[in-house]
Amino acid sequence: MGYALVTSMILPLRAKANDDAELTDEALFGYKVEVIDRKGKWCRVRTRYQYEGWTLKNSLSFDAENMAFWDTAPKKTVMQAHADILMQPKVQGIIVQEVTRGAIVSPTGENSSGWEKVRLCDGREGWAWGAFLGKYITSWHKEEEEKLRENFVKTAISYMGTQYRWGGKTPLGIDCSGLCSMAYLLNGVVINRDAHMKPEFCMHETSREKMKKGDLLFFPGHVAMYVGGKRYIHSTAGNNCHGVVQNSFDPNDADYRADLPSRLLFIGSIF
Secondary structure: OOEEEEOOOEEEEEOOOOOOOOEEEEEEOOOEEEEEEEEOOEEEEEOOOOOEEEEEHHHEEOOHHHHHHHHHOOOEEEOOOEEEEEOOOOOOOOEEEEEEOOOEEEEEEEEEOOEEEEEOOOOOEEEEEHHHEEEOOOOOOHHHHHHHHHHHHHHHHOOOOOEEOOOOEEOOEEOHHHHHHHHHHOOOOOOOOOOOOOOOOOOEEEOOOOOOOOOEEEEOOEEEEEEEOOEEEEEEOOOOOOEEEEEEOOOOOOOEOOOOHHHOOEEEEOO
């Protein structure tokens, strides 16, 4: 049925074509999605990481000219937790669009005193603080394993303190699989959005003895990332927590969480 571009800061994807339906995922500004069904004001879309959900079509752009531009445009990823795209390259500038970490913009090549001019997927233009933008990465190589593992952990830690949000995957609210999948996606690796492995993705099971930082820890209905030193990071709504925290596997540590170690099902690695 075609494709569309996400033109809202955060695009809720729901289990059903209903405002009250469960939030299952969030697509971010600048994402290209495949439209696979329509129902009144609703569209069912599929993301590039193969996740599907229903969303309001008025938050999507179907403009063919913008789509053609976006397919080949140079891109950068917003790495700041939350950022404003401004009409003028100054802090007093009028806000054109708010974006979150993971949003995609296109640099025009024009710069001014630390500001970078960008084009948005709907054709508008504005200025972003250059330090808030990072590389748009869509591929990875096993030869860069050590660097990738460090980057997975670094990216996950950048969400520390974010509140727990079922179906969320931004610094405004994120769930366990949202945290792990975004830490990988922002480094060019597409993994399953849910808290389990699927054969069509590149992750495979590894042993606890071979576990390294950046590997994923799968529990019943939950997933975390190993950060090294017997520690892991996750977004959790259990054990009196409500967001992204780090815990330890060592019973002697103050942040040891007794309910999870015995429930570890398997460890996933892409290497």
